[in-house]
Amino acid sequence: MASIVRLFLDHPLAPAQSVPLSQAQAHYLFGVMRLSVGAELRVFNGQSGEWRAEVELAGKRRGVLRVVESTRAQQDPPDVWLLFAPLKKARTDFIVEKAVELGAARICPVQTQFTNAERVRQDRLQAHAVEAAEQCGGTFVPPVEELQRLDRVLADWPADRLLMFCDESLAARSSVLSSLLADGGESAVRVDDAGKVEEGRKDRGDTPGPWAILIGPEGGFSEAERARLSDLPFTRAVSLGPRILRADTAAVAALTLWQSIYGDWR
Missing domain, CATH: 2.40.240.20 (Hypothetical PUA domain-like; domain 1)
Structure with missing residues (x-):
């Protein structure tokens, strides 16, 4: 049939x-x-x-x-954004398609120091997201944003949103994410009235706060970008295993990992 x-x-x-x-x-x-x-x-x-x-x-x-x-009924995905450095056309299309299938709430192309693509067709990628939602049975279509420089995105970052920074330099080490899940809890970030970021714990049963995932370009992040990301209070550096993944593979792996631990795959 x-x-x-x-x-x-x-x-x-x-x-x-x-x-x-x-x-x-x-x-x-x-x-x-x-x-x-x-x-x-x-x-x-x-x-x-x-x-x-x-x-x-x-x-x-x-x-x-x-x-x-x-x-x-309408079913919206968990509040997780995917930020990625655009690749060649077919591989960028692949990332957008899989981001929709895996339940990203927003898709944000970002330009890093080593990003090869300096321009993306936002309207074409949005149409691709629509097609992916039609095919996968979803009722939500995530917005695909215009390409922005990573430093500008970080400068305007919402204080209550954690950023899972996939760092290929951690490939030989144990995953930082596993330490965030120690004792069955999840890491949480709170911002007090003075704007100070405080870390805490919350039970697995609580609704997770807003997150985002950042995937770097084919050449990886520059040392300056990695240093800045590591210094920001809302970032969490994460290894995706003992092998260095292609950027499009990393996007799928990271979203799958996040959904299985924090999202609607639990």
Whole structure:
């Protein structure tokens, strides 16, 4: 049995509502997937869960769907961002796709000293994130931000968000993350009224605070970047094992590790 088609719609969804399709969406549904009037599909807008819809009008360049009923409530991912240095086109696409599948809440390309790509097409990467959400059954589409310099991102960093800094120089050592989980607790950061960062512990049953994961470029972080990251109060240096991973592999490994310990895989 063929799997049912899922489509992201940038439109409010409600029962009996008619939603016009873009030319690209009409081509996909009627030219590629060969749907016809009366065919059922699932639609979502990233905010209102998943809905059953039917094809009301099918044309070569236009179409209309009729929303029927809600089939699944909205499910947002845990509050974890993925920051990564862009790679070659196909590998950057891979990182965005896997970040969506693994439940990143925000995807942030960053430019480091050794980043090869000086420009990314944010609109193309956002479209790729939409396609990944359609394929993986998610109801949330993470925003893909414009490329920013790492130093600027760190300067504007929210004080309550921890940053898991994947440091390839720690590959031969034990994972720092394991020490954060000693005695079954999790490391927590609190910021008092004076702006001072205080470390504490919280039980595994508590909802984890906001996190982010930082993956470096193919050449790794520069010594200056590594030193600055190590000095910041909100960063946690983490080893991803005894072998140095490719950047795209590291992104998948780090998100998997975080989700299994702090996120919705627990």
